[in-house]
Amino acid sequence: MTTDRSISAAQEYSAHNYHPLPVVVASAEGAWMTDVEGRRYLDMLAGYSALNFGHGYRPLIEAAKAQLDRVTLTSRAFHHDRFADFCTELAQLCGMEMVLPMNTGAEAVETAVKTARKWGYQVKGVPDGKAKIIVAENNFHGRTTTIISFSTDPEARADFGPYTPGFEIVPYGDLAAIEAAMDENTVAVLLEPIQGEAGVLVPPPGYLTGVRELTRERNVLFMADEIQSGLGRTGRTFACEHEGVVPDLYLLGKALGGGVVPVSAVVSSREVLGVYRPGEHGSTFGGNPLACAVALEVIAQLRSGEFQRRAEELGDHLHRELGLLVGGGGVEAVRGRGLWAGVDIVPTHGTGREISERLLERGVLVKDTHGSTIRIAPPLVISKEDLDWGLEQLRTVLQG
Template sequence: MTAPVRTARGSEELIRAEEPVLAHNYHPLPVVVARAEGAWVEDVEGRRYLDMLAGYSALNFGHRHPALVEAAHRQLDRLTLTSRAFHNDRLAGFAERLAALTGTDMVLPMNTGAEAVESGIKVARKWAYDVKGVPADRATIVVAADNFHGRTTTIVSFSTDETARSGFGPFTPGFRIVPYNDLAALEAAVDETTAAVLIEPIQGEAGVLIPDDGYLAGVRELTRRKGCLFVADEIQSGLGRTGHTLAVEHESVVPDVVLLGKALGGGIVPVSAVVGRRDVLGVLHPGEHGSTFGGNPLAAAVGTAVVELLETGAFQRRAAELGAVLREGLAALVGRGVVGFRARGLWAGVDVDPALGSGREISERLMREGILVKDTHGSTIRLAPPLTVTAEELTGALGTLEKVLTS
């Protein structure tokens, strides 16, 4: 890391200073990060921590990856924003390479993950009316319980998390909720009004829930047979995290539409995208959808650099290889503070014995030992280190988890 930038205020003072001026929509761990590089961060006092969360997969390539920082610096010196009122010289290349990477035809660039989900919903509804022939304002979208697709008003309308929903109604109609990993329930919910089935290939916020083998292939077969779209939310699971470019590749499934975000911006700028078939995204016409910042040249430059990193397949292979180390280490902890876990690639949900503390309490204990993770629900913590983490760093973190759980 470069020389630390010292602040006049320490961690405790900075945390206290946030209280009266920041809306209380988050409950962060009591660590104040001032600088970072690779898989490591440093707080304002100079204490170092191994980042085992990676911004919920937004930092798949670690903090300040040299190729991504260079791409951002280079573009900052040229052009940062035009709005989509004009073309810019970076957008076409970004769209071409992202479409090729994901095996799709067209790209709709946006900024945040929630925007990608909202855009996917709009595209699915428009397709239902223009192509499928669903009567006006009758389109439905089937989603899974315990989903996490964002926190906009429409998205929380089909959440089953009462913390996300309570106090934010009235809710947007047009959604049917079925249990995750249940093809029979899904089949029963799909009818002639169904525009799309929208699911996460792996439910991250729910605790890294991995469906049974054959579930995603079953969703693909059902949606084809019923004449509706399969929309896969790969905002957390995509772009190398699970050992493939997309998590659906574990079952060789090709959705009609894929939602991307987080890692697409390399941890530098917010970048998201809806990618899919030409006959689906082609339903949009000028004026029907847009974003001032979507597809801006700075985002396109960084996004292109992210795609370049993934085009070699090295990061996907790394996630698969280190994922084996992660699974082996967690398996050794079952019965020693861990009651169960689910893992795919460099992503795991770890269920800690509730007698040892809540997920929040375990996260705080790990923080004091120099490891940063975050809880999901109850006594579950999630592990999602940068794909740049080393095997030694990973085994060290697992050793620290063992120490916290058994000491």
């Protein structure tokens, strides 16, 4: 099917919940994707960090193939021979004690919300139905009804009420606002260590450290949504590590499935995740054999530290080059860490969508957010030469 026919059919038969760029991908390898007409594109988005290891990364593909020939699903009604290893290895990678596996990032966030409330009632002694979770403005934690209830993005939230209560929204990066919002019924603070959808917003130095100290003092859980920022993207296994912080709960997804299958998890201590009893929470596909096999290989790759080092080194280069565009190069500001950047385009040069479309024409794939911003997040396997080529296309587009 040609590009035009495929796009036309998608517009006719699929709900318009996304506004994709006009490219139809047929195959991919490493940091490159090829469309149905044979044109190649440099992937500078990596599935919003789901493809940290790139497309078709052989160790992950081989792990999936081997498991496909054995068993793919048992449900949690039975044990399977990959589950214990997955939970053990992921808990150790995180420096935690227990794992609750799910499928998507939104499910991990929903699980964390339920966990914090249950912990609040059973361990902290909050009165039933009074648990409060503090969240940040401009957050993006998913699109379920509960999650969009504490979103400040009108596109995500409008016309989906009534909304779930129990959340208080404060400005991101403002420690004093978190402290002021806390009361005896506060059970958790839920934050992205770096806000991805908001434009790759990095909080001020010391913010995460302050949140960790404050939550510990007040007997409140610190829940770090590392679904986009975690597993090597920022130059560390977890973005929280840049401030030497270990939260009470890690929320993981995207890259945990290596771009092969959806895998997510909440990882925490025995005190926190130990509040669950059989039947109180679950998922038919959560922790399935295929997911565990792929995720185990992801964990093995991360243990070497190679991808974290690549993200740090290439990320330093990325930010130096992008910084040269600030001012006279068509860029107002650049934010981010590691191989992850939010680039604010000078309005006279075009919207984020328009810049993304012009880059598409030159063989580079990025995605816009919030009108004037483009996000750059290539696979961690990208070569320096390919990264430089992609940046050269951006410079050319902004000069045009």
